[in-house]
Amino acid sequence: MFxxxxxxxxxxxxxxxxxxxxxxxxxxxxxxxxDPAFLPSPSxxxxxxxxxxxxxxxxxxxxxxxxxxxxGFLLAAALAVPLGILAGAYGWMDALVAPLCEFIRYIPxxxxxxxxxxWAGIGEWAKxxxxxxxxxxxxxxxxxxxxxSVSREWLQAxxxxxxxxxxxxxxxxxxxxxxxxxxxxxxxxxxxxxxxxVAELVAANSGLGFAIMKAQRFLRTDTVFTGILAIGLLxxxxxxxxxxxxxxxxxxxxxx
Amino acid sequence: xxxxxxxxVEKAIPGEDRQPEPGIRxxxxxxxxxxxxxxxxxxxxTALDRIDLTVEEGEFVSLLGPSGSGKSTLLRLIAGLEPxxxxxxxxxxxxxxGPGADRGMVFQRYTLFPWLTVEQNIAFGLRLxxxxxxxxxxxxxxxxxxxxxxxxxxxxxxxxxxxxxxxxAIARALANRPSVLLMDEPFGALDPITKGQMQxxxxxxxxxxxTTVIFVTHDVEEAIFLSQRIVIMAANPGRIIAEVRVPFGRxxxxxxxxxxxxxxxxxxxxxxxxxxxAEK
Ligand SMILES: Nc1ncnc2c1ncn2[C@@H]1O[C@H](COP(=O)(O)OP(=O)(O)OP(=O)(O)O)[C@@H](O)[C@H]1O
Ligand SMILES: [Mg+2]
Numbered sequence: 001m002f003x004x005x006x007x008x009x010x011x012x013x014x015x016x017x018x019x020x021x022x023x024x025x026x027x028x029x030x031x032x033x034x035d036p037a038f039l040p041s042p043s044x045x046x047x048x049x050x051x052x053x054x055x056x057x058x059x060x061x062x063x064x065x066x067x068x069x070x071x072g073f074l075l076a077a078a079l080a081v082p083l084g085i086l087a088g089a090y091g092w093m094d095a096l097v098a099p100l101c102e103f104i105r106y107i108p109x110x111x112x113x114x115x116x117x118x119w120a121g122i123g124e125w126a127k128x129x130x131x132x133x134x135x136x137x138x139x140x141x142x143x144x145x146x147x148x149s150v151s152r153e154w155l156q157a158x159x160x161x162x163x164x165x166x167x168x169x170x171x172x173x174x175x176x177x178x179x180x181x182x183x184x185x186x187x188x189x190x191x192x193x194x195x196x197x198v199a200e201l202v203a204a205n206s207g208l209g210f211a212i213m214k215a216q217r218f219l220r221t222d223t224v225f226t227g228i229l230a231i232g233l234l235x236x237x238x239x240x241x242x243x244x245x246x247x248x249x250x251x252x253x254x255x256x
Numbered sequence: 257x258x259x260x261x262x263x264x265v266e267k268a269i270p271g272e273d274r275q276p277e278p279g280i281r282x283x284x285x286x287x288x289x290x291x292x293x294x295x296x297x298x299x300x301x302t303a304l305d306r307i308d309l310t311v312e313e314g315e316f317v318s319l320l321g322p323s324g325s326g327k328s329t330l331l332r333l334i335a336g337l338e339p340x341x342x343x344x345x346x347x348x349x350x351x352x353x354g355p356g357a358d359r360g361m362v363f364q365r366y367t368l369f370p371w372l373t374v375e376q377n378i379a380f381g382l383r384l385x386x387x388x389x390x391x392x393x394x395x396x397x398x399x400x401x402x403x404x405x406x407x408x409x410x411x412x413x414x415x416x417x418x419x420x421x422x423x424x425a426i427a428r429a430l431a432n433r434p435s436v437l438l439m440d441e442p443f444g445a446l447d448p449i450t451k452g453q454m455q456x457x458x459x460x461x462x463x464x465x466x467t468t469v470i471f472v473t474h475d476v477e478e479a480i481f482l483s484q485r486i487v488i489m490a491a492n493p494g495r496i497i498a499e500v501r502v503p504f505g506r507x508x509x510x511x512x513x514x515x516x517x518x519x520x521x522x523x524x525x526x527x528x529x530x531x532x533x534a535e536k
Contacts, residue, residue: 157367160335161381161432162357171384175371252371252412 040222048222065196065207072131073192080139088147101137109134109195113202127199134195139188146180179250186242193235282349283310284468290343292329302493303329316462316469318479318486322533326494327472331438335361348435357381360429364441366421368413374424375409381432399427419450439471455481463506476525490532498528
């Protein structure tokens with residue numbers, strides 16, 4: 001806002017922040033300032049990560065977690081995106097959908113967990129449902145907002161060029177929403193990982209959340225750390241992939 | 257925030273939808289006793305008060321007036337983007353009930369579709385009508401040449417300057433072959449040099465295409481340079497206070513601005529405008 005940074009400097013500072021944290025960590029564990037049971041040394045965690053990367057059991061935890069997030073999220077998106085667009089586009093849809101979503105959105109997902117377990121049991125669907133429910137209501141509202149913020153003048157221009165309602169909807173409104181929509185999807189996908197961990201911490205015997213929970217019970221702090229790291233990295237990777245997709249899909253935003 | 261997707265209402269207006277009778281010359285546009293009143297629970301505002309105006313086929317008319325005199329509102333009513341509170345508007349004899357391809361519009365803000373290239377923007381109206389690819393290409397070529405942007409056919413609007421974008425917007429509207437081109441301060445945001453170039457281009461286009469144009473501006477010189485007739489409006493309530501004929505012929509060069517006749521007309525109009533500018 002107040003000062004612009006060249007991309008190189010930005011990257012430099014960003015890497016610096018990681019290096020600083022890592023250095024602090026190394027110094028702390030070298031000097032034994034904190035009991036390794038609470039904060040294992042980086043080398044300990046690197047060792048742990050190496051063994052886990054060779055362990056099919058660990059990969060199955062990763063796999064099942066990714067699968068749950070993907071299915072839960074896609075389920076939510078498949079309903080929330082069309083509903084959100086309609087709510088942003090039509091007053092009556094907005095009235096039907098938005099206030100209800102606003103209300104439900106304020107109920108924290110963990111509070112809904114017992115209810116979901118009563119309804120869906122503790123099987124696979126229960127976890128997927130937690131993720132879907134957690135993402136859905138936020139997403140409807142955000143997509144509706146994206147839709148409302150489309151410039152009315154584009155629609156008016158289309159109408160004065162002879163567009164019928166359907167044409168204005170599909171040829172102007174939808175393409176106009178897409179860039180923002182992709183960003184919204186990216187944000188909500190990040191939150192979906194939160195709901196995953198909530199679900200797996202409470203009722204699961206597989207998945208990264210479960211692996212973390214189990215490690216904590218046995219005070220295997222190193223395993224807890226690698227679990228957290230794995231979730232962080234998976235989130236980061238999907239996020240970067242979506243950013244890349246955004247650039248590829250909407251070159252016109254930069255005028256290319 | 258209100259929902260985006262409010263298609264302008266097509267309010268059925270009872271009464272005659274006279275088709276032009278053969279042999280009788282009809283004005284292209286007739287605005288008949290049109291008022292526009294914006295109401296809410298607490299207030300009521302007359303944006304347009306009983307406007308009567310006719311525009312002949314092929315005519316270039318400017319609406320000139322201070323801010324708030326309802327110029328944009330009148331244009332939007334003619335475009336069919338909003339219904340009048342009273343009165344009616346007819347274009348080619350048919351009562352306006354909603355927006356349509358026969359009334360093209362160019363807005364002050366740049367409204368090209370950013371996800372379409374220059375070519376695709378110009379072809380948008382033709383695509384809506386399901387014109388063939390060959391026909392679309394032909395029309396796009398024609399207008400690309402007219403606006404001198406052949407080299408930018410595949411560029412996205414973001415890569416164009418404001419003046420270039422407005423040229424494309426004009427081409428996009430004209431490609432539809434509208435019977436009326438409505439322009440709402442299309443050059444308002446441009447620097448003086450670009451503005452002058454755009455005005456000359458517009459005069460040429462108008463001469464060649466013969467489109468009827470209603471042009472909104474609050475720049476007196478611009479109004480004189482472009483139009484055959486200037487409709488002067490005042491605010492509170494928005495109304496027409498005078499009409500001025502511009503005696504210059506069709507072909508106009510930039511130098512026209514320095515002639516005594518031009519300056520004389522300008523002084524005359526400014527004198528007419530001054531009192532209504534002050535009363536705001
Ligand atoms: N949707 C609306 N609701 C309420 N008032 C409106 C609305 N649209 C326009 N007005 C009012 O009507 C009056 C005329 O507006 P309009 O935009 O037509 O003026 P204008 O002559 O185009 O002015 P400018 O030169 O500033 O563009 C203004 O006072 C404006 O506030
Ligand atoms: Mg205006």
